[in-house]
Amino acid sequence: MPHAHEAGWAHADGALRAPSWLRQPTDPDELVPQLWSSTARKVDGVLEVGGVALPDLVAEHGSPAYVLDEADFRDRARAFRDAFAAYDVFYAGKAFLCTTVARWVDEEGLFLDVCTGGELAVAERAGFDPARIGFHGNNKTVAELRRALELGVGRIILDSFVEIDRLAQLAAETGATARVMVRVTAGVEAHTHEYIATAHEDQKFGFSITSGDALEAVSRVLAADGLELLGLHSHIGSQIFDSSGFEVAARRVLALQARIAAELGVVPPEMDLGGGFGIAYTTQDDPADPAQLATEMSKIVEQECRALDIGVPRLSIEPGRAIVGPSTCTVYEVGTVKEVALDGGARRTYVSVDGGMSDNIRTALYDADYSCTLASRASAAPPTLARVVGRHCEAGDIVVKDEFLPADVAPGDLVAVPGTGAYCRSMASNYNHAPRPPVIAVRDGQTRVVVRRESVDDLLATDVGVVSG
Template sequence: MKLHGTMMVQNDQLYIGGMSCLELAQTYQTPLYVFDEQLARKNCQEYMKHFKAKENNNRVAYAGKAFLPLHMCRLIKDEGLYLDVVSGGELYTAHKVNFPMEKVLFHGNNKTIEEIQMGLDLGVGRFVVDNYYELDLLEQFCKEKQMKQAIYLRITPGIEAHTHDYIKTGQIDSKFGFTLTNGDLSECLSNFHQYQHLELIGLHAHIGSQIFDVTPFLDEVDIMMRLVKEIQECYDIQIKEVDLGGGMGVYYTKKDQPKTIQQFCEAIIERAAASCEALGIEVPILVIEPGRSIVANAGSTLYTVGSMKDIKDVRTYVGVDGGMTDNIRPSLYQAGYECSIVTKMRTGEPKQVTIAGKCCESGDILITDVDIKGIETGDILIIASTGAYGYSMSSNYNKIPKAAIVSVLNGEAQVICKRQSLEELLSLEV
């Protein structure tokens, strides 16, 4: 298992943030999410530095859908990032920590009436508008409130990134945005004068997630900059901001070879400058929306090993006390992970096993056919890089309570999400 961030091995035991993973499991029980706060902050700082947030007034907007407890929202606020939200719940989380609303981008392909009104009332900086339905609602509500709202139009640029079908969003056949290649966007821009209470200041596109090649992002830059010039010349609308979305790939297993934050940022900025120079236009304010690449490697999940079932000449199943309720990604789109026993990081006889969850589903498999050292019932197993879309996609399937999260930093642990009790599990039922 590759070590990330503050992970280190001492006397064959794994430590994160200066804390023994064995002691964390014993103190806070399992399943347990462990959040490496130092690594998350470092990643934020790397993005801010290399995307030239200060020098060029560019913006790094954290994609809250990846992981957004109150603690993470405060962290993003501390580090000076913008915030990308996609629901009333995420927006309310930002509101509860007094996140500066002018630095919030409100996404979503079908925002409800209540969510739109909440965003307007709270003073969201940018609505990322996905369709005519939302344009019409925003115009109606802004007219009633006698206000003007800044918006981006989300477009689908026709770029098919090499990633899983479920996380590709830039191709033409997508539920998101105004399609560029079939005239949808042109029609919208031609009629935009009717929206008297909306100010179109930016464009947004997102081509997918877990992308390792820089080339699709460079293609996206070229398309967006040509579009900025076309809109200025044909529709007399000044596009001041261009949001290129997120999707930078991260390491989960040995087959993944991600670029560094610096490589991604520098490539995008250099291409934007070159593209705008060739087009004879000023470089707009650039926005990117990293989520996974900030928190994925900063999160791990601890489990206690339970049953072990050896099917001769087939495989050995090792059951743990969590599963698809705390990490749906392997079941949803066959996501891969690495794991280890926290007290046997360097020693023990390797054995090939399949890590199975406890849910009543044959598809509740966390890792298939992995070599792991000295595994026994009662061991504490760690699965690394679960920081993105682990807790945020967790569920109560089989009426399993949600796990706790502890943030570790400089030898101290802090509970940032409590373990759900059985009474809390039933608290909404009548």
């Protein structure tokens, strides 16, 4: 299927056509439910989330802003916890993490996955039980590993032979025992963008099963004093909708599990199937719900263990995007509207907003598609195919490549983009010295700042250059 920005250009008759998957709205107050958090609704054209009208939120907190629906986040966390009741469910903090979110994760009974010392510090500040934390990363520093041992982190996922030796030495120095998993690459071709596919052979993560490195890594862990092997870890990528990739990966990882038992005389008690469960960014996305995922993944593992005549290990998963992604939208204010002539005589409406690639890099980085809606008023104007762009000095600074907006969209209007909870604030930057937006939690008609807006003073605080007199 062609990308939206390719499919939306002028045809031979000069008309600008929408991508085939983009549905023209029939009701200006209509929201596509799977794209928005559960409390989102429009009242007389005004978008409300958590009982808060977005124009009121912007009047108080400014724009752009990430709007985090607390009830929706908690509901999705509970849905995974309940559907995967026989598993350990780790929230993948890399999707988005702050002290408040870490506390919500804890209160809803999930474990927490971190991948840097900074994320570990957030968890520590939130009072998260270290025994319920998993520590990822392909290049964890000595200082990070030492801190993990000091805190008693529940499991450390090993990613290289260097790291095995490094952690074993630290365990010997501190007298601590490190509970570890070995990350393996199963050689699976996940149907996703190449930058977020992580189980094929030619990439930085894990030990290859095919080459024999994974078995060798397990052997070295078993031989090292101070390392306790919990099991194998596999992650095939992100934004995955097809369970066939998990099936192939599980089969290959469990075959390694059987080989470890036969050749090394050890049966690892646990196995992590990773995360990467997809969400709906546009109407072309059709994600599975947690109950369906749990049924399919459990069936795959049970059947394969039966075929291999091995016991079913304690399983864990790591949803991040699937919990926080749909729970958040970003609200922007329109600054300019421009009609641009295209080849063939067609014209495109460019709607420029007060954010862009500094608060959502995914469109530029992954060619990601997003949706949006006019959030501040009702409009009787006919829909026009528009492109929502940011304010940064890059032609690729696109927020939404193709979307229908009212033809009378104008400066001062608010536009909201759903599905921005994952990898937007967490990957945000200060490009062009733009302060990063706040994260505003909403619930029961109330707003709460959980991450404040950066100021120009924040930007200048790290600039230690001396102004000459």
